[in-house]
Amino acid sequence: MLLTSGGLGAMGFGLPAAIGVVMARTDAIVVYINGDGSFMVNVQELANIRYCKANRADSYLGNPSNDTLIFPNMLKFAEACGIPAARVTKAGNLRVAIQTMLDTLKPYLLDVIVPHWEHVLPMIPIGTGLQRYRYKR
Ligand SMILES: Cc1ncc(C[n+]2csc(CCOP(=O)(O)OP(=O)(O)O)c2C)c(N)n1
Structure with missing residues (x-):
């Protein structure tokens, strides 16, 4: 099976797409072929490859x-x-x-x-905005 974004397709497509195929076709050996520039677009997905065993x-x-x-x-x-x-x-x-x-x-x-x-502060309640944290003289 060949999965491709095609000629002039979106850079960065390949690595996440390859991960998707690995998840969907656990029996397949997946080979991901990409240019270095396109690899850089979603290079953080290398971490996802190791993370993907659980939802957190x-x-x-x-x-x-x-x-x-x-x-x-x-x-x-x-x-x-x-x-x-x-x-x-x-x-x-x-x-x-x-x-x-x-x-x-x-x-x-x-x-x-x-x-x-540690908490991520400030917590912004749903439906409000950052305005209430604006610095007041
Ligand atoms: C998101 C996105 N931005 C820009 C382009 C335009 N574009 C097409 S090929 C390319 C360079 C790709 O470089 P690389 O992945 O290293 O492959 P190479 O062709 O150099 O082997 C660019 C910028 C694109 N296709 N997708």
Whole structure:
């Protein structure tokens, strides 16, 4: 079976489409062929390939107290793109890490690991907007 977006089709189609075929046709060996530019459009789906065993309302990205279990390894993404990067897992190291980032004065990735039980604030109730958080003098 050949699945294709066709000539002049949408870049980025291939990798998610290949994942879909793997899910639908568990008996098939799926080969995904793509240009590097199109691969980059949805390259984050590589993480999805490892995630897809369960549905979750939040993402569990490994254990911050064990660097080798953190997934995906954002530092390697940055390295692959030639961008300096650092990771912070403890709140006490955050200030220095941010200062290092700001002092770098060029593209820099700071991967700040936040415990998954932290809330995403502000919570915006359905039907309202951000207006109520607007800064008032
Ligand atoms: C979403 C989207 N944006 C832009 C284009 C126009 N476009 C067609 S081919 C192409 C370059 C594709 O590069 P790559 O995936 O590396 O394949 P190559 O042809 O270089 O082997 C572009 C920008 C497109 N088809 N889809």
